[in-house]
Amino acid sequence: MNAESTGSLRKGCLNFSEVTSLAIALISPTMTAALIIPLMYSSAGNASWLAYLFGTVMLLFVALNLNQFARRSTSAGSMYAYTVMGLGTTAGGISGWCLAWAYLFIGTAGMTGFTIFANTLCGMMGFQVPNLVLFAICAAVIWVLAYKDIQLSSILMLFLEGASVALILLLCWVVLYHHSFKFDTAQLSLSGASFSGISLGVVTAIFSLVGFECATAFGEEAKNPLKTIPRAVIWSLILTGLFFVIVTYTEVLGFTGYKTTLDKVDAPLNVLAELVSMPWLKAPVSIGAMVSFFSLALSCLNSGARILYPMARHGVFPAAMGNAHETNETPHVAVTVMAALIFLVPSVMLLGFGMQILDVFNDAGTFGAFGFLGAYFLISLAAPAYLKKAGILRGRDTALAVASVALLLVPAVGSVYPVPSWPVNVFPYIFGAYLLIGIAWIFSVHKRTPGYSAEVTRRVYSDHGQPIEAEVSAMEPQRQAI
Template sequence: MSYTEIQPAAAAAPPPAGLRAGALGFPALLAQSVALISPTMTAALIIPLAFASAGSGTWMAYLFGTGMLLFVAFNLNQFARRSTSPGSMYAYVGRGLGPVSGVLSGWTLLWCYLFIGIAGMTGFTIFGRELLSLMGIHTAIPSVVFFVVLGAIAWALAVKDVRLSSMLTLALEGISVLCILALAVVVVFAHGIHVDTAQLSLHGTSARGMSLAVVACIFSLVGFESATALGGEARNPLRNIPRAVVWSLVIAGLFFVVMSYVEVYGTRNSSATLDTLAMPLNTLADLESVGYFKFPIDLGATISFFALSLSCLNAGARLIYPMARHSLFPAPLGKAHAANATPAPALTAYIVLMVAVPAISSSQTDVLTIFNDAGTLAAFGFLLAYFMIAVAAPMYLRKLGDLTRRATLISALAFVFLLVPTIGSFYPLPPWPINLFPYLFLTYLLLGAAWLYLSTRRHPGILTQIETDLESPA
């Protein structure tokens, strides 16, 4: 794909150095999506939220949520099998619905990856403190220190080498998941193999409770699409990116089904119910008298949350990069590091935001509240981006003359399924201040629309140039 830098002057500046094409194979692309989904985050903090609504049916809610999002993934792969570029979802929506929608989708995903990255930073802080406590270190370290340390290390890795940072996220998340699965084996086999018939029969689960739980389950799975952001650096992208999108969703979904079953089973006879546990994995370790599991689990969770923030940094910067080269952001953000072939200026700008927002917020509230609020705010953006992909896919296929009844049905089902978490986000009305979050996101969208309008006034041919670049073969 051509990314011609738009210049108001007649003479165009020399094009900036590009990203390293063909640097990332399937494992690295899978690592990006898996790390952004962050299986550890769900097992450690989110499954209790789903249990509060679904109870014994939590595992089924995760299975249903995974199936629902697979239809979104199938729509996404209509684009991924045919074209690729840096920041691909921005390009995908632009190809299907036009440059204005493409820009707004890119603007939306910048919001998503920022707040999921912030959730990673706060999770890193929560489990980092718990880890230090287990080591006998009880010094009250300010939250901002954790944010700055994580941000500095993540930035250095992301600027140095995209292959290193991507594979490191897979290794870190893999270590964490193995620790959690080891605990799950202990829980299941500690008292002999027993089938939890209450869970299999969905005992006490209502249709309304399941629908509310699916909202939490779907929000656990967002991020599977982030491999598309590395399209400009992928090896054999038309094959490997679609595989990474689907397999990351399937692997994470099955892990959540297993862990929700184990956590419900393991805490059934506990004095405290699962939905009241702040750290359910540590509680399981105590219940099974394997307290020594807490250290590796907390260590795994800490490094997993680091990997989450690193993957968000990589994804967000690779959206800023092509948008800057289309004159939607300052031109320096569309340049790449001459030696490392990474979008260093975009990485720098994004990590500054990712550190500054929680650092400022932590002076007013605790990190667990910031974690919960960041995840909720990101969810609104992901829903809009997924809706746009579901609508853009058949439009794109129709332009190519490839639209089929099957593709239309997949698009329609994805749209209908996405209505479930959308309605669940507004009804019943959430408490204050969460009920204000949709309006905060709407304000952000309006600011993006205003910025796009001003950009078109400064560069009158910008939309035509974007459309030309997006329609160019990759």
């Protein structure tokens, strides 16, 4: 165990809107509106809006399983700790290992998206900035914000993502007005869509929506966390899911009759601004996209650090990463490590592998989604196990977990069959190799530390106050009757 870890995080500094903003920033609605919807259209066509709606419903099952924990107990890095409580320290360690990967690569996507749109704006002014310089600027600023004050970070993300979403919704309203608010019968009748195309579209939808769970990582810092965090988990998912349905429907409608189909366009929002004779909107929309990607990188940095922080305190990572700053009350060492990695990964992909920056964005997002899927599977299995240990498992809880796992198989299977094109076809195996390394490392920690599982489990339950005694008492008459 890492007895050397010192300090604690700031208690009760985040309200519901601030925690929700952290989750929404990680989902990054602007990312999907700006870069992902064309990919969705290439698979699902006129059924793209339906694929997003179905994907949202699917992940609501995962969220409901997650909230089996979140409404009863809370602490920093909760999703990792929740899995420990349900399935034990080995599965919990694997979950944390998956989440560290997920936040790192989605943070990489945020940094590359920031760079893409920053250079788009620079291009409007007649010059370009080297990608590595913009990486460094983004990494330095998010590090300062996350190092100094989580509340400042969350308020900034709430403002930045809110402004970006408002601009996109304004553009959507103008596009719908331009089309006289008529119903698009081709979309509503799913014209030309196929079951296989919709299934592939659901895979894209799931990858767009991952990140809602990050609210659980702020258990120590949220106000009234047993109510705030479950609400933030659900509402961040519902709000972004509805946003994706609206924006997807509008983008598909807006490109009707255009010379280039939506799936062949790299900047659909800018094209829409031209089509509705509002070219002046291109600059503010690009600014909104740039700051949204910045907030995505910041949210991943904050969330990822709060996964490394408890795992370091439990001996999985070096003890220093389990320290909290005495004045700022942030996990400053873990923040620094995550910031360095989020800078290094895209730099290596660009320089070491000679990739284009848009390819770095796409590949990083796909890599990150694998990590989230692994953690979602584990939390869905952990929920009924946790409730059974507590003596409050009901049949509907088991059914909810089974449904969640079954639905998650759709994007999991869809990522390997039909076999994707190169290089995406090897991504699952790269992630699998990473998982094997993590499993080997976790087993080595167990072997080196006698009584590891019992001690970590004790710490996790100690950190997570659990108001379940009333539920157990309430169910006792039912058990006696049976």
